Amino acid sequence: MIPSSYFIVLSIVLFFLGALGFLIKRDLITQFMSVEIMLNAANIAFIAFARSAGSLDGQIIVFFVITVAGAEAAIGLAIILLIFKQKKTIKTEDINLLKG
Amino acid sequence: MAYFIFFLLSIVTIAAVVFFLISKNPANNALLLILAFTCTGGLFGIMGASFIAVVQIIIYAGAIMILFVFVIMMINVREGIPAEKRKWTAYLSVAVALVFLAELFLTIRGTLQPAGTAAVEQVSDPTSLGRLLFTSYLYPFEITSVLIIAALVGALVLVKKKEES
Numbered sequence: 001m002i003p004s005s006y007f008i009v010l011s012i013v014l015f016f017l018g019a020l021g022f023l024i025k026r027d028l029i030t031q032f033m034s035v036e037i038m039l040n041a042a043n044i045a046f047i048a049f050a051r052s053a054g055s056l057d058g059q060i061i062v063f064f065v066i067t068v069a070g071a072e073a074a075i076g077l078a079i080i081l082l083i084f085k086q087k088k089t090i091k092t093e094d095i096n097l098l099k100g
Numbered sequence: 101m102a103y104f105i106f107f108l109l110s111i112v113t114i115a116a117v118v119f120f121l122i123s124k125n126p127a128n129n130a131l132l133l134i135l136a137f138t139c140t141g142g143l144f145g146i147m148g149a150s151f152i153a154v155v156q157i158i159i160y161a162g163a164i165m166i167l168f169v170f171v172i173m174m175i176n177v178r179e180g181i182p183a184e185k186r187k188w189t190a191y192l193s194v195a196v197a198l199v200f201l202a203e204l205f206l207t208i209r210g211t212l213q214p215a216g217t218a219a220v221e222q223v224s225d226p227t228s229l230g231r232l233l234f235t236s237y238l239y240p241f242e243i244t245s246v247l248i249i250a251a252l253v254g255a256l257v258l259v260k261k262k263e264e265s
Binding site for chain 1: 102103106110113114117118120121126129130133136137140143144146147148149151152155156159160163164165167168171172174175189190193194196197198200201204205208228229232233236237240244247248250251252254255258259
């Protein structure tokens with residue numbers, strides 16, 4: 001039986017890498033994929049805590065997280081496609097409409 | 101044996117994400133992420149959540165990431181994103197992320213004690229999961245269906261061609 005703390009540490013490291021990817025990457029799609037990494041790290045933490053608590057509720061939450069991630073991917077990718085249609089780029093440096 | 105599988109899967113996951121950070125090609129990134137998410141599904145299986153593991157592999161690695169691959173195909177980023185012009189933002193980001201990691205470790209330190217590892221073997225078959233989903237979590241489940249409809253309609257409205265009339 002592997003201790004749950006191993007999974008928690010793995011989840012923290014994955015979340016850190018996802019946050020790092022969101023900060024250092026420069027195109028919208030890759031940043032969006034980094035968000036998915038962070039969601040997965042949260043899922044690992046949920047299941048590890050559910051296992052150590054001996055309940056199934058954490059697994060239900062993971063269901064909802066996966067559903068919301070699906071909805072989010074549909075909307076977000078549609079928005080990215082729209083931005084690409086209008087600006088012909090997905091680099092965040094070139095999308096500076098709000099820059100003062 | 102379980103430890104071996106755990107370390108194998110977690111090393112592959114972290115290596116895939118690290119290569120994801122290094123690589124400049126969005127298509128490669130998507131494939132690396134599919135690898136990482138499949139390994140995450142294996143980790144769920146080790147933790148005894150077998151149904152979630154299957155859902156993770158089918159829905160996440162199978163459906164959501166394929167959506168990403170399709171969009172990358174449509175956008176067709178040819179040359180990849182060149183290196184950042186302002187290097188200091190990258191260093192600043194790394195520093196911020198490291199501080200964030202340290203904070204997370206400090207926050208979670210209490211739960212890493214052996215007290216949290218008194219794991220109870222639980223039944224995780226789809227039957228009990230579904231029963232829980234349709235009793236205690238019925239309202240969130242129904243709200244989720246509204247969310248899915250909203251996402252579907254929203255995506256259709258967003259990408260719909262405007263009629264020039």
